[in-house]
Amino acid sequence: MAKDERSGNLVAELPEDAPAIKRWTSGLVLLGGLWLFSMRFLKTLARPPYEFKEIVRQLNAIGFRSLSLVIVVGIVIGAVLTMQSRPTMIKFGAEAYIPVMVAISSMRELSPVLISVILAGRVGAGIGAELGSMRATEQIDAMEVAALDPYKLLVFTRVMACMVALPLLTIIADLVALAGSWFVERIESGMALSHFIQTVINGVEFSDYLPGVAKTIFFGFTIGIVGCYEGYNSKGGTEGVGRSATDAAVTSSLLIILLDVLFVKVTLMLWPY
Amino acid sequence: MIHPFHHQKKNGPNEEGPLVRIEHVAIAFEKPVLRDVSLDIHRGETVAVLGKSGSGKSVLLKLIVGLLAPNEGKIFYKDKEITNMNEFGLMEVRSSMGFLFQGAALFDSMTVGQNLDLFLIKHTDLELPEREKKIIEALDMVQLKDSIDKMPSELSGGMKKRAGLARSIVIEPELILYDEPTTGLDPVTASSIADLIVSLQQQLGIASLVVTHDLPTAFTVSDRAMVLNEGKAIFEGEMNELQNSKEPFLHEYLAASQLDRQRHDQLTRDHQGRQQPVKTDATILT
Numbered sequence: 228m229a230k231d232e233r234s235g236n237l238v239a240e241l242p243e244d245a246p247a248i249k250r251w252t253s254g255l256v257l258l259g260g261l262w263l264f265s266m267r268f269l270k271t272l273a274r275p276p277y278e279f280k281e282i283v284r285q286l287n288a289i290g291f292r293s294l295s296l297v298i299v300v301g302i303v304i305g306a307v308l309t310m311q312s313r314p315t316m317i318k319f320g321a322e323a324y325i326p327v328m329v330a331i332s333s334m335r336e337l338s339p340v341l342i343s344v345i346l347a348g349r350v351g352a353g354i355g356a357e358l359g360s361m362r363a364t365e366q367i368d369a370m371e372v373a374a375l376d377p378y379k380l381l382v383f384t385r386v387m388a389c390m391v392a393l394p395l396l397t398i399i400a401d402l403v404a405l406a407g408s409w410f411v412e413r414i415e416s417g418m419a420l421s422h423f424i425q426t427v428i429n430g431v432e433f434s435d436y437l438p439g440v441a442k443t444i445f446f447g448f449t450i451g452i453v454g455c456y457e458g459y460n461s462k463g464g465t466e467g468v469g470r471s472a473t474d475a476a477v478t479s480s481l482l483i484i485l486l487d488v489l490f491v492k493v494t495l496m497l498w499p500y
Numbered sequence: 501m502i503h504p505f506h507h508q509k510k511n512g513p514n515e516e517g518p519l520v521r522i523e524h525v526a527i528a529f530e531k532p533v534l535r536d537v538s539l540d541i542h543r544g545e546t547v548a549v550l551g552k553s554g555s556g557k558s559v560l561l562k563l564i565v566g567l568l569a570p571n572e573g574k575i576f577y578k579d580k581e582i583t584n585m586n587e588f589g590l591m592e593v594r595s596s597m598g599f600l601f602q603g604a605a606l607f608d609s610m611t612v613g614q615n616l617d618l619f620l621i622k623h624t625d626l627e628l629p630e631r632e633k634k635i636i637e638a639l640d641m642v643q644l645k646d647s648i649d650k651m652p653s654e655l656s657g658g659m660k661k662r663a664g665l666a667r668s669i670v671i672e673p674e675l676i677l678y679d680e681p682t683t684g685l686d687p688v689t690a691s692s693i694a695d696l697i698v699s700l701q702q703q704l705g706i707a708s709l710v711v712t713h714d715l716p717t718a719f720t721v722s723d724r725a726m727v728l729n730e731g732k733a734i735f736e737g738e739m740n741e742l743q744n745s746k747e748p749f750l751h752e753y754l755a756a757s758q759l760d761r762q763r764h765d766q767l768t769r770d771h772q773g774r775q776q777p778v779k780t781d782a783t784i785l786t
Binding site: 368372 | 597599601605606607618623
């Protein structure tokens with residue numbers, strides 16, 4: 228192991244003829260690098276003042292500009308779930324529970340995970356490419372040379388924006404998923420909106436809603452920190468920018484799915500059925 | 501008249517020693533990049549670092565600003581060792597340095613004015629009207645006053661370099677580091693950038709280190725030069741000594757650069773010729 232002069236991250240030094248070991252080692256190095264990068268986030272969090280103006284700008288770029296995508300995905304989640312589950316629910320005589328089933332599935336799992344994975348592609352890759360290109364054109368070096376703190380200015384602001392935007396977008400996705408579900412129900416069974424809402428309110432508990440939204444704060448952190456890490460440590464000029472974008476999307480999606488397993492376990496421990 | 505950006509000479513112990521002292525510095529990545537390099541840069545002088553691509557010139561600049569740490573040797577800035585300084589110490593040191601990157605490294609999401617303002621916000625306590633005045637002064641010095649509201653993407657290569665230069669001088673540094681200031685520019689623009697470096701040098705009296713492989717630029721702007729070959733300093737001295745050196749590599753390097761220079765002069769002459777009004781029969785008759 229050696230230390231990268233610029234980023235201070237660990238770098239694997241292995242012979243060229245050890246591809247399998249190299250892959251595993253670089254995976255560990257990536258996790259180690261992400262851990263150190265995340266610790267730096269906590270250190271920065273403890274060191275105000277913050278760049279609020281830049282956080283708001285990033286919130287607009289990351290959150291507001293993803294809104295249309297989230298609305299479409301949310302409607303599709305609700306509509307498709309209703310259409311797919313309807314025949315089975317009818318078979319078991321549980322047609323009346325379709326709104327509750329859709330609400331719980333969407334709030335607990337589908338909206339938080341799907342929205343996060345989709346945003347890992349859109350936002351994570353975008354951050355990776357943006358910071359990667361700033362690294363390639365020496366803009367990050369210019370900040371360091373000018374005694375500006377590029378981590379605080381570029382990384383902290385983007386990660387904070389992701390952590391705020393993801394829960395808000397998930398809440399919107401939950402609501403539009405219900406709208407999509409009601410729309411299908413209205414066509415299929417003529418269910419009134421008031422009846423649909425009442426059924427959802429009666430069937431959904433706080434413990435169905437809170438964990439789903441809470442975990443997106445961590446998913447937002449994952450998208451932001453992985454995207455920034457890949458971009459910040461980008462190497463190899465313009466070719467490296469593309470690689471950073473792809474790696475940011477792939478790594479953050481994978482981590483979101485793995486973290487979700489952990490969160491489901493914790494949720495079931497805290498709020499058992 | 502003293503220019504508003506001109507550094508007033510201060511009396512103090514630092515006044516005696518060099519501004520930057522590089523002592524036996526060596527650094528290697530996969531292979532050695534710099535080997536036993538030593539150099540002093542004094543206040544008010546311009547030193548050129550010459551050499552072929554990959555000879556370690558830009559690495560030397562990154563060592564001085566602390567973006568890289570040497571494996572061996574020491575670097576002093578104003579008699580203070582910066583070799584193993586922590587990030588906070590380096591930030592203080594860097595706040596009195598300007599750096600012109602090869603591609604200017606302007607921040608894409610900000611206008612030219614905002615690029616300069618960010619540096620002033622971080623390094624001074626000036627209020628907006630004073631900052632605006634300084635920004636306009638700096639842009640005026642590089643003849644870019646009218647581009648204050650332009651985005652970097654709207655600027656040509658030469659304009660970007662000038663904007664980068666304005667950003668470097670706006671914080672009134674004591675040392676400016678130039679990384680290939682004329683690379684990628686046409687001969688006419690390259691020559692205008694070199695002239696600009698000289699004029700800034702004369703107006704502000706700042707110490708400068710110019711890393712370049714462009715010999716005409718080095719001769720235009722520098723008092724002294726160091727030549728690197730495969731990471732080793734093979735020459736250090738006055739520019740006229742460089743011209744008369746009998747060292748084989750230098751001879752070859754200078755001869756190749758001389759050809760370049762002739763080509764450069766020819767291109768400049770051609771360009772100027774094209775700028776002259778063409779004599780028509782009518783003008784000849786009158």
